[in-house]
Amino acid sequence: MKEVVIQTEKLTKRFGDFIATNEITFDVTKGEIFGFLGANGAGKTTAMRMLCGLSLPSSGKATIAGFDIYKKTEEIKKNIGYMSQKFSLYEDLTVLENIRFFGGIYGLSNAQLKSKSEALVTELGLDKEAKKLVGSLPLGWKQKLSFSVAIIHEPKIVFLDEPTGGVDPLTRRQFWDLIYKASDKGITIFVTTHYMDEAEYCNRICIMVDGKIEALDSPTNLKKVFNTNSMDDVFYQLARGAKRKE
Amino acid sequence: MKQFFAFVTKEFAHVLRDRKTLFILFGMPVVQILIFGFALTNEVKNAKLVVVDQSKDLISQQIINRIEASRYFEIEKAVMDPEQIEAAFKEGKIRLAVIFPAHFTDNLMHINRAQVQIIADASDPNTANMLSNYVSSIIQDQQVQLNEANAIPYAIVPEIRMLYNPQLKGAPNFVPGVMALVLMLVCVMMTSISIVREKELGTMEILLVSPFRPLLIIISKAVPYLFLSLINVISILLLSVFVLDLPINGSIALLFAESTLFIITNLTLGIFISIRTNSQQVAMLISLMGMMLPTVLFSGFMFPIENMPMPLQVISNIVPAKWFYIIVKSIMIKGVGFAAIWKPTLVLVGMTLLLLGLSWKNFKIRLA
Amino acid sequence: MIQVNNITKVYGKEKTVAVDHVSFSVKEGELFGLIGPDGAGKTSIFRMLTTLLLPDGGSATVNGFDVVKDFRKIRNSVGYMPGKFSLYQDLTIEENINFFATVFNTTVNENYHLIKDIYIQIEPFKKRRAGKLSGGMKQKLALCCALIHKPTVLFLDEPTTGVDPVSRKEFWEMLKRLKAQNITIVVSTPYMDEATLCDRIALIQEGVILSIDTPAAITASYPHELFAVKGDKMSSLLTALNSFSKIKTAYAFGEFAHAAFYAHAISAQEMRDYLKSKSIEMEAYQKIDASIEDCFIGFLKN
Structure with a gap:
């Protein structure tokens, strides 16, 4: 039995009468790539915010990296990384400055920062661009860099919110290579995406409809259950029935 | 024309639906007028004054008693050497001195006419003005009482002297100042922000790719703020006449015409800013820091321009609010007609045309 | 309908080439797709064709009108939905549509047949402000607004970016119906799977067109x-x-x-x-x- 790093039980968030996430229950194990899918407004973002310790649930239980979501939000934050398509890095700082800044936030020592940033720059092939402003890099590189920065402090879990939106197909695959590498190192990946082929790259996926989890299994099993050979179809069958949007 | 009206209607919808901003826009002038009117220039109570009574007779004593009975004054010393008055003023011990010359009652009784001198510390011109008016009216009361029993009227002539700032320059007749400030804020800031907002939203792209003339877009953006500003002018004037008892001595029509001119000057300024900027933040910063501060500093309603160093006096000339302040003061307080204010009017017209020209030249029919 | 010859766009002091000698043509009634990732130059091409940007080289015509000289004529005849277009959030659905109809010198009734299919889906909410609509409904409203003046060419810049797969599917079905009304449509998207829904596509990356053809011909020539x-x-x-x-x-x-x-x-x-x-x-x-x-x-x- 693998170590469980995310555990939720009937986790619920209400905004007034509106139930954004409705009693979601699931476990994610160490090193797993866990895909979190759903139409716009299905409650993905709300759920992710609770798991990152950014918003308190209305009811239900959850532990992240062994820490209780209600009481230990500070510890949780030390043990997770976060990256989204919208905000990732400071465009007006250079590549190195960004790495040092985010590493510094997580309390890396100067020696660690130095070796980490060198290793990271070489790994991404950014040697020439290390002193350039992040704003001048192509989108794909920015996304790869910001993923690497999100795991610079070797968190137990990294949350990725639509990390590959608008990125070209080749870079998208390179991005997933990075995800696999991180997963091999034992980092748990919690990722949302609108690309259905990316859903296939996950070990297990969870599809949310109207705040509830409607399906949770490996891509292969889901396709079997829904009697189809494409993830696209699985998603469509589930999400088409959605009553609410955003 | 139909397009234009549709656009203006839409702009009004934007303005009217943004309740918070609307509240600020209409609440701001009211609050400012009330703050300036009551909090800052509240009537002075218990002002210290000295009386130098060189005649020491019946009527001078009666007047002194009246002053003493008034809640406005507190007599510091009843008798004092005239030489010491100056020193007391300088030390700031007293705000006012009332001097009765020798033979005060004699003069009044025999030649039916006597003088009384009132000296005020005019470094705070508003207070000085008020206090000397109070004393004058007390003396007036005494005179009325004396005349009741007499066929030949007695005249007590108060001779008022202002120390330090004899012409009461920069008297904070704040109503014109507040008007200038409010109109500037509403017109410059709101217009520029509302245009730049369309750029940020992406709707500007659609509007540009439509048959609607870009220049009309901008003009129709300005119309609602013209109306808003005129409403503000009315509310400020109503407040000043009915709440602050400050009458409008000149022509109301002329006052409105000049206000409209000033509003248009500011609208063109707002348009010019919006043409040169691409984010609401920048537009807001420029309007607030670049416009409001100079207006407060250089329009002359808070700090007398004449007291400023020469370079600042020169700079003050490019602030539209300065000219508007002069115009409104002249109409409202002095009650003069257009003949007396054509010069500042011309300056405002010139500024408007210049800004219009600059906007025209800088206006882009494309994105970059 | 659209002719683009060696069009080029260069930005800034560093002379970043956003669009590099791009040429293509779009026939009447065609659904043409510009397929490429963010930063490929799609938006720059759209802006040049809708006369919002001046090309730094090359030429282009839309409806036979030159994008530089006859920009006013083009503006009268095209519909455009920019990538970040978000309508007026504080106006209702009805007000937004009426406003754009009037700006384009027409009325909603005049071209109602064009938007009918789409509009009836959002009509029940017509008194609702645009800011309170869901992503899919906003998109439908934006499309209605872009169509209201019966444009001969419709430019849609990344209409499906960030939209979930279900709404994306619905959107493409709407486009197919519009095509049936003989409106020429140029659409851009970063989603490769949407390419097959176009009549012809141009694959674009870093300002350069990699290939232009029908999706079938492109895949066949692999x-x-x-x-x-x-x-x-x-x-x-x-x-x-x-x-x-x-x-x-x-x-x-x-x-x-x-x-x-x-x-x-x-x-x-x-x-x-x-x-x-x-x-x-x-x-x-x-x-x-x-x-x-x-x-x-x-x-x-x-």
């Missing part, structure tokens, strides 16, 4: 034999395939790895043996037709 391989562990499978001398490139594609061979492919048995030597259990091996995404990756690898 130069390699392409196989889908499935193994028990994706990352080691990819490493194994990429180190195989006859394979030009291999990459993940959903649950499979796609392997493009230089010349002739090897048999299933050969592949099974090869993978076994790398201690990978082969689960599937079949020849497949290239998709647009395969082609795009192929162009990028060249």
